[in-house]
Amino acid sequence: MKVLVVDDEKDITALVAYHLEREGFHVLQAHDGLQALELIKRERPSLLVLDLMLPHLSGLDLCRRLRKEPDTARLPILMLTAKAEEADKVLGLELGGDDYLTKPFGPRELVARVKALIRRSEEPTGEEIMKTGGLEIDLGRYTVAVRKQVVELTPKEFDLLKALVLAKGRVLTRDYLLDRVWGYERASEIESRTVDVHVRRLREKLGSEAKRIVTVKSVGYRFDQDA
Template identity: 45%
Template sequence: MQPYVLVMEDEDALATLLQYNLEKEGYQVVVAGDGEEGLVQVDERLPDLILLDWMLPKVSGIEVCRRVRGRPETRNVPIIMLTARGEETDRVRGLDTGADDYLTKPFSMTELIARIRAVLRRIRPGLADDRVGHGDIVIDRVAHRVKRAGKEVHLGPTEFRLLDYFMQHPGRVFSREQLLDAVWGSDVYVEARTVDVHVGRLRKALNLPDTQDPIRTVRSAGYALDLEG
């Protein structure tokens, strides 16, 4: 089941970026450009989570949050506020109004995805895929553990995020640049060669005795998690 995320954001470029990245992570996404349209969308279909910009036209983000929290049928919908307002008093006001989390612009997509998963896991655990399996590899996001063929595999934080991303898209080939954006974030400068180093570490950790190499290298294209042989 794909969680449905309603994005209320009036900045077109950011809204497009949010929709692209969330859909890439497997979420269903609808974008509303102002608070009034967002409330209409909430009435039409109850979202599993709302990404809510503070400074929305027509109806402000704070007012949207207040109205959503004030109705019995929507009061339990998770809300993450996105805003350029970074003052502590603004954060407190947003949380007091009923937001479950708060992210100040600019933010990395990696952090946003992590916050969404955390909120869904806490509030709607049935929608958060805490355990993902592919072939004989199982990743547990809550315990931050990986097993292969029933044996514990010890990974560093970056290798864990790499594997997590591969596990969400088994068989798909990703370029170094795509992996950099997804795992390190588009706002962090890291050389493409760094991807090779971490993929090498991940491959070494996963290559247990009598197991198939799970990482496929595609020349001039990138890498894929592929256990189909």
């Protein structure tokens, strides 16, 4: 299992690599955005640990590029950065990050989040195809179509939609979604905001079918098959 760690501070990449390699991961390292882009194309890692403040090509710009390409649109991305303001986190998530961890970080937490992202992205789903209204979800191929037009979702957006659909109308709390989709047992206010950001992005991509994702005030979300 390949993980690419991108940070211009070599001591940070070495620290992350050390702890991930102890868990059996094969770790690649890059120290600027352009180098990372080349490694991603050549090595096709299973996950990206990405600093936002990089030379030549910023982490945000790299993330934006990856999400536009079919081959990397679903690459799990853990953003690792010293920028701890809520606005920075929300921006990172809106541009396609699947998770966000600020420096200084605990190595055990970083490893746990990497494992959670990979577990969610590789979770077996079977071959079931679900259809409701103009929405078609192929759980085996991880594809979504709205009125026969394919919609590109990130792994977290797909897992979020899948969790809501499989709940069959039941209301899912933000804490439940953070545990089910992101693998967090306890949620901070920022992490709860992560769910809202992903729901907003998912609604934008679903277009006319976005009405099926219903907000339940102060609780969470549910999927309405009859909307």
